[in-house]
Amino acid sequence: xxxxxxxxxxxxxxxxxxxxxxxxxxxxxxxxxxxxxxxxxxxxxxxxxxxxxxxxxxxxxxxxxxxxxxxxxxxxxxxxxxxxxxxxxxxxxxxxxxxxxxxxxxxxxxxxxxxxxxxxxxxxxxxxxxxxxxxxxxxxxxxxxxxxxxxxxxxxxxxxxxxxxxxxxxxxxxxxxxxxxxxxxxxxxxxxxxxxxxxxxxxxxxxxxxxxxxxxxxxxxxxxxxxxxxxxxxxxxxxxxxxxxxxxxxxxxxxxxxxxxxxxxxxxxxxxxxxxxxxxxxxxxxxxxxxxxxxxxxxxxx
Numbered sequence: 001x002x003x004x005x006x007x008x009x010x011x012x013x014x015x016x017x018x019x020x021x022x023x024x025x026x027x028x029x030x031x032x033x034x035x036x037x038x039x040x041x042x043x044x045x046x047x048x049x050x051x052x053x054x055x056x057x058x059x060x061x062x063x064x065x066x067x068x069x070x071x072x073x074x075x076x077x078x079x080x081x082x083x084x085x086x087x088x089x090x091x092x093x094x095x096x097x098x099x100x101x102x103x104x105x106x107x108x109x110x111x112x113x114x115x116x117x118x119x120x121x122x123x124x125x126x127x128x129x130x131x132x133x134x135x136x137x138x139x140x141x142x143x144x145x146x147x148x149x150x151x152x153x154x155x156x157x158x159x160x161x162x163x164x165x166x167x168x169x170x171x172x173x174x175x176x177x178x179x180x181x182x183x184x185x186x187x188x189x190x191x192x193x194x195x196x197x198x199x200x201x202x203x204x205x206x207x208x209x210x211x212x213x214x215x216x217x218x219x220x221x222x223x224x225x226x227x228x229x230x231x232x233x234x235x236x237x238x239x240x241x242x243x244x245x246x247x248x249x250x251x252x253x254x255x256x257x258x259x260x261x262x263x264x265x266x267x268x269x270x271x272x273x274x275x276x277x278x279x280x281x282x283x284x285x286x287x288x289x290x291x292x293x294x295x296x297x298x299x300x301x302x
Contacts, residue, residue, distance in 0.1 A: 270290070
């Protein structure tokens with residue numbers, strides 16, 4: 001039995017691993033993908049991570065991996081199939097064997113809900129974005145679209161309208177689900193236009209997003225020229241395998257404070273899986289550090 005298992009090699013998981021190894025813990029990171037980085041691997045350019053402006057998402061993931069390798073952090077490529085709380089230990093079963101540790105940090109991340117339309121995957125990071133605060137600044141004085149009708153979609157539209165020439169909100173219903181205060185803000189901004197009862201059928205472009213194929217409920221189709229499209233139709237935390245062990249909110253986010261301590265002794269949550277107001281690379285890395293500080297306290301007492 002080792003000291004700490006970390007599930008996920010994104011910013012939270014690798015941040016935790018680095019702090020844990022430096023604290024003298026015996027650590028293993030389990031990651032289902034062949035690369036470190038999590039969601040940032042799908043980001044064309046990262047411009048808000050301190051000290052590395054303009055770095056590509058893939059390159060940043062490689063830097064995380066190189067940092068881990070320099071410290072000798074073992075990373076096992078495997079998919080978790082089950083998590084068992086054995087009291088004094090946490091057993092993680094995977095497609096490539098079982099592993100047990102005195103403590104577990106769940107840093108499996110989250111996935112943005114997709115539209116599932118042609119062009120979305122091909123142009124992801126090339127005009128297709130799921131984070132306006134991450135990528136919005138790249139579209140200054142350009143025309144963009146936001147897909148969705150939630151608070152997040154409304155906030156994205158208001159944020160983008162501050163520096164974009166034109167922002168379209170594309171919503172499949174005839175009214176927004178966003179809070180009234182956000183709707184009032186949207187309706188007060190002259191460069192935001194809402195396309196009601198409309199869906200995106202295809203995202204077009206050769207090397208970058210150029211057009212959206214739209215379809216109304218009446219069956220009419222039209223092309224909309226845009227430089228970018230921000231998809232805000234929900235996010236799904238990767239917590240399905242652990243929800244029976246820790247308390248989560250109605251959306252599946254693990255209930256844990258800034259110290260990343262969950263409701264189950266010895267299990268900690270870091271990064272996008274945790275209920276929190278802001279999900280960014282820098283806050284995920286911070287979660288990793290905070291989680292390890294809590295793990296240290298836990299190991300001293302158990």
